[in-house]
Amino acid sequence: MNPRALAAWSVSGITIALATGNPVYRVLVLLCALNLLVALRRPDASLRGLGVALLVAGLIATAVTTLASHTGDHAFLVLPSSIPVLGGPLTVEAAFFGASTGVGIAAAVLAAAPLSLVLMPNSLVDALPSALARTGAAIGTALNMIPGIARSATEIRDAQRMRGWRPRRVREWPDLAVPVVLTALEGSITLAEAMEARGYGSGARTHYGAVAWAWSDIAVCVVAPAAAIAFVALRLADVIGDWYPFPTISVPPVNGFGVACCLALALPALVWRR
């Protein structure tokens, strides 16, 4: 798959997820993104951490809206009004609105997730336009150094602990932070030296294994943005209705064109193979 096509798909998914408050469309975007991640994620990429984080974010959004809103006709619990902020009726409408917000956040994050869980970080950097090639190389190199810095921090902490370092106050943490920063700087200089020694900066560059555009990439690159543009246009024209549960909860309106725009995001999972 072409990284630029996947980036176009991600932007399209995020656009639809954020253009509506209707949970039906948000759920459809979320399912399409999840389908793509399950089908195409890198073998070394785990979905567990992301899944847990999104679940927690969704629960927090639901809980905060439910506890703080107090708007809506159907109260299921009334907290004493003496409790600041939280006191008052807790309503079904607020709970659903909070859950819908959580789904929207999850859909947008999952639409962006393939850029890190499907592609290697450098694939995306390589896909930058040639005018940004040097910036891209700098970003790619920095990304490549992150694991080394984390290892170095562990190594330094262990070495200092073995010499009796037991931090009890915040002001003792520079004993760890300073050598980590210095080591990272020194590593950066050595890497810059190695890059210079391998001819970096000598002029125009070519790219190894540049991914060619396949018909499936072109299809994704055309269909996904077209779906996003159509969705936003229909939303602005009020053809695709939004959803607002206050004061009384109602069933979200569903429009066939809106559903079609969302389902168009399922295309990559059909035409791309890992």
Place this chain on the structure above:
Amino acid sequence: MNDITVASLEHFMYRYPAGGTNALDVAHLRIHEGLTLVTGASGSGKSSLLRVFNGLVPHFHGGTVGGRAEVLDHDVITTATRVLAAQVGFVFQDPELQSVYPTVERDIAFGLENIAMAPATMTQRVGEALDEAGIAHLRSRAVATLSGGERQRLALAGVLAMRPRMLVLDEPLSQLDEDGAYSVVSILGTLARAGIAVVVAEHRLELLASLDGRTIAVEAGRVADGAAAGRRRLGNAAIIAGAQRSIAATMAWELDDVATGPARIPVVEGVSLAGHSGEVIALVGPNGGGKTTLLRTIAGLLRPLAGRVDRAPGRVAFLPQNPMALLHRASVAAEVAWTVRGDAPSTDATLLIDELGLTHLAARDPRDLSTGERQRAAIAAVLAGAPRIALLDEPTRGMDDAARNALCCAVARMRAAGGSIVIATHDKNLVAALADRTIAVGAGSARELAPVAVA
């Protein structure tokens, strides 16, 4: 051996920006096709000299330069490193800090991308370089998953892909196990015989004994022609240190049926070992075999996945592979003083600094020292104050013979005082000089090797 001159230095001098004296002062030097071995003590100027051949000195490091230096008909002083890079390949000492991209084949292609090679030719060159370096099986691997030896060969492949006419290597064997080192040596021999000028600075000379070539010796920045590369052995310290443990041994640490490894994945299993006071144990085995993992487990830095670890009361000293993990005070003396802070004043720290040849460097910032000098400073920092147990991970990395002898003396003295020492090393001479017992670590287990009779 070919006499075609590839590089020459005439009345060449170089001083680092903050340097008080000349780092290099070379009256006359010629490098020919074939192998050239650069020898010299730690801090003598070997690395600076090597960096002249691809222009990193002076273009990357700055400073003051004079005289004349030519490499492959280019004036080094007026030609940028990135231009010389197309013909001069450079392999640095630390393979971990040379990889630019996260996958093997992508990293090898980095230099070819920089010279704007056509993608089709690049693919072919990457394949050839993988074969030449003997790492074709690693083509799709993530760099982060490679062992030190594999990484060094990756760095070599990245340079070979450029088809350089001159190849410069700064201590390329210092982190490799014996198999990995001989594999690199074999590649270097092939390249030298093919007419490429191969310039190697290395302390592990015994590994290069099979190669024909010239030797140049660097001392305090000055260069003299030397004899042909030959086998060197540890000196007096090896004899001093070779004495077996003599005092009544008490248990200092014990592993009982231990399984251990990072990220909860066992690297070694079923390990039952004990170390005693007044004893030196050597852990030997291939890169990635589990030597460091065992040391960290004994130190208490890694919790065992199964089994039990016991340590007798007392301080445990741990020397990590990277000495800069330890050294972050303003001077070598301050590093040593920090270790023994709170202890009663003793002459031990001063003696150790002197014994390791660091007296003239005691006021220097450790980050301004050469690799070998940093290693000695780190050893002084961990061994100061008479620890009960000392765990040393590759302590002779980057060390010259004199420094290795000094290390042997310091370890022998600690053993005589009842310390228990465990050394993970690829250095056979060090093992022969110091080890009372040798444990082979690899293939998921650790087993004791039978003692070798001393003639």
